[in-house]
Amino acid sequence: MSTPPELSIPELTSVLGEFTRMNIRLPALQRLSFTTLSVLHTLTHDGPKRLSELTATEQVTQPAITQLVTKLERDGLVERHPDPSDGRATLVHITPAGTAITQGRQAERNARLTELADHLTPAERAAIAVALPALARLVQLHREGGQA
Incomplete structure (x- = not known):
């Protein structure tokens, strides 16, 4: 009986990094910035967030996230609503159009990875x-x- 191979963290990091870069770039239909896609993905999977939470999760500055959310709002991909727990704050919600982008990209990614996995x-x-x-x-x- 053979022993299982040892886990090489540097190799894992390298392969996951390369895989992540490939996976991010698989969809070709909707060309949006990485940060834009990350915000849409975060809102799709984690629900509404305050701008300060998005600043932390997306690792960008407060002015940058404010500018991005304003653009996404103008494009109809997100909406701001009052935070029910704090009337002074707002929550950023993804719209059906924003969700459609993340779902479309996931479907395209699934199709492309299926093609690659077939090999x-x-x-x-x-x-x-x-x-x-x-x-x-x-x-x-x-x-x-x-x-x-």
Whole structure:
């Protein structure tokens, strides 16, 4: 019986970085900036956010996120509504048009990755399938603040 290979964190970081760059660029229909897409994705998956929360999650300055949200609002992709927990604040909500962009990009990404995966061997496909729960767990740990 063979021993499982050791996990190389530098190799994992490198491969995930390259995969992420490829995955981000797979959809070709809707050309939007990375930050724009990230904001739409965040709002789609995490729900409405204050501008200050978006500043933190998107790692941009307050003026930059304000300018971006204003443009997205003008384009009909997001809306601002009063925060029910604090009348002085507003929450940024994604609109159906914004959701359509994220869903369309996901569908296009799924189709392109299916094409690429069709060129993998059965063993390569199985190896990725086996790794998915561990990768999902890394994401969960990160969301929980990196605690094991």
